[in-house]
Amino acid sequence: VSEPIPFTGDPLDRAGNLRHDPAWVEHALASPEARFLPFWRLTVLTHASGPPGLLWLDAVQRQLAGDREVVLLGLMAGAPHFAIDVSDIEEPLSALSLSDGARFAEVREVATRLPPADSGTVAHARSLLDWHNRHRFCSTCGRPTRPGEGGGMRECQACGAQHFPRTDPVVIMVVWRGDSCLLGTRRNAAGAFYSALAGFIDQGESIEEAVRREVKEEAGVDVDEVVYHASQPWPFPSSLMIGCFAHAVSDETAVDAFELDNVRWFSRDEVRRAVASPNPELGFAVPGPVAIAHHLIKAWAELSEEELRTRWRLTREGA
C-alpha cells in the first residue's frame, strides 16, 4: 500500500510493559517532560492557523485543566505523552489560557490535513478516551470501575472484573466480477454517494465468512474468493476496518432495504474517474481519502483482473 492510510502511523511507543507498574506511571505523570493532548467532547486541540498540527500542553499548562483523569498514549524520545479529557469545562480555550491560535477540531475533518503520524496518535487517543467515558461502570455487576495501567484497562472496585478497551473488527470489501465492481449507497446518504459494502464481524466468524455473509445480506450476491488487502483503525468510535477484494459468482443483486438504498455495478473506468476527482458529470461520487474505502476502491481500479486472480491463487497455494 503506497500512500499512508489516515489514522495509521502513530509513532508513540505504547510502553506496554512499563505501564504495568503504577509507580512508573505516577513518575511519568509527574515528569516535567510530560505532554498532554486535550480533547473536548471528542474534538482535538489543534493550531488554529498555519499548517494544521496537534497542540500539546506541557506539564505547567496541564495544571490549568485541574486534576482530571488522563490516559497514557506512550513515549516519544523518552517523554511521556498523555491524552486528557476536558469535556466538562464549558469554555475550555479560556480555562486553559489558550489564545486565538488554538481550536478544538473534529477529528474526521482534520485527519487528512494533519501530518500522517499525528492522525494515528489522534485515532489512538480518541478511541481510548471515548471508551473510558462509556465504561465507568462494570458490565458484570453494575458498580463503578477505576482506570489502571495508565488507562490501558479499567477494574471494578466491587467484583474485581478487569475490562479492556474495545476494538470492533469490521469487514469492508470491493465486490468485483470481470471488469466491474459493486458499490452501495446508504439510506439517507446525501446525493449519489457510493462506497464499498461493510459490516461488523459477528461472533464465531472468520474474516472471509463475514465478507460472504455481509455481501449476501446487503446485496444478495454470492462471493467465492476473498483476498485481504489492507486495514485501518477507524476511531468513530473504535473500529478496525479490514479491507478485502471479494469475487462475485454472479451479477444479479437484491438490495437489503434495511441497510442500503441501492447497489450498482460500476465499470473500472467509471471508478477510476470517480477516484481521481469529484466529477459531477459521472452522476456519483466515492469516499475521500480519509476512509479506507477510498484506498480500497482505488487499488481495485488500478489492478487488472489477472493480478487479482494471481493474488487469490497465491493465498491458497501451499496453505
Place this chain on the structure above:
Amino acid sequence: VSEPIPFTGDPLDRAGNLRHDPAWVEHALASPEARFLPFWRLTVLTHASGPPGLLWLDAVQRQLAGDREVVLLGLMAGAPHFAIDVSDIEEPLSALSLSDGARFAEVREVATRLPPADSGTVAHARSLLDWHNRHRFCSTCGRPTRPGEGGGMRECQACGAQHFPRTDPVVIMVVWRGDSCLLGTRRNAAGAFYSALAGFIDQGESIEEAVRREVKEEAGVDVDEVVYHASQPWPFPSSLMIGCFAHAVSDETAVDAFELDNVRWFSRDEVRRAVASPNPELGFAVPGPVAIAHHLIKAWAELSEEELRTRWRLTREGA
C-alpha cells in the same frame, strides 16, 4: 487454506434482518420446529457415545429448562436454532431428563472431534452466551440491561445505551527470516511448547502495525513486510485471530520476560517434523490443529522463501 480451521463454518443463517422484528423473534421462539443448544457453565451438550455431535433440544424438551433467556443463533432449513444457558441448574442432565447418552463437554476439547460446521456453531454460541453473562449491566450508567434482537444486542433500561456483542481482534504471526522461523514459549507453559507470537490489536493500530509492535515488544525483533494468511474465531471468550507471516529484519532477539519465557529460531525442517506429529526427540512441540497457530506454522513450513516474497510483492503492487 485447504483444511477447515476449527470454529469456522457455522452453517446457520444469522437472520440479521429478520431479528430486528420482535414479533418475528417471538414467533420463532414459539415454533414447534425450534431447536435449543444447552450450555452449562460454558460447556456444550453433546452425545456421550458414538461419533461426537451436538445434542439439540426440541421445543418440548426445552420446557424442562424453564423460562430462561435464550439467544437466537440463526435459521437452518427454516427452523430457528437457539442457544440456552442452564448454568444455574445444579444437575442439568437430570433436570433436562437426559439419559447417560448425553454429556456437557469442554468446547476446546471437543472442537476438533465435532463435524467442522458444528464447531463453528459452538464458537458462535459460546462467545455470545458468555458476552450476555458479562453484560447484564450498562457500562455507561451501571443500571440493568435487557436483551434485544433475539440476543443480538442488549439495551440499558435506564439510559437507553445499546451494547453489542464484542469480538477482540488479535494478531498471531509466524516471524521468519531466510529458512527459519521464530516461535515463543509462554511463562508457565508445560514442557517445551512453542507457538506463534500473538497479541491484541490496540486502539489506533492497523493489523500490520500491531504485528510489528507485538513482535518488537515480545521478542525485540524488527519486522518489515507483513502478509495476511488466514483468520479464525476463537471463543475463549471471543477473539478473532488474524494470522500473518512477518519478515524479520535481523536475527537477534530480546525476550520480554513479562510475556514469554523464551523465543527461539527453528529451521523449516524442525518445524515440519513438529507439525507432522508430536516427536519427543525434537525437544519441542507446536500447538495442535484446534488452534490457527498450527495451521499458520504448517503453512509457513510448506512455503518456500520465494513464494513468501512473491506474496508480499503482490500485496504491495498496484496498491
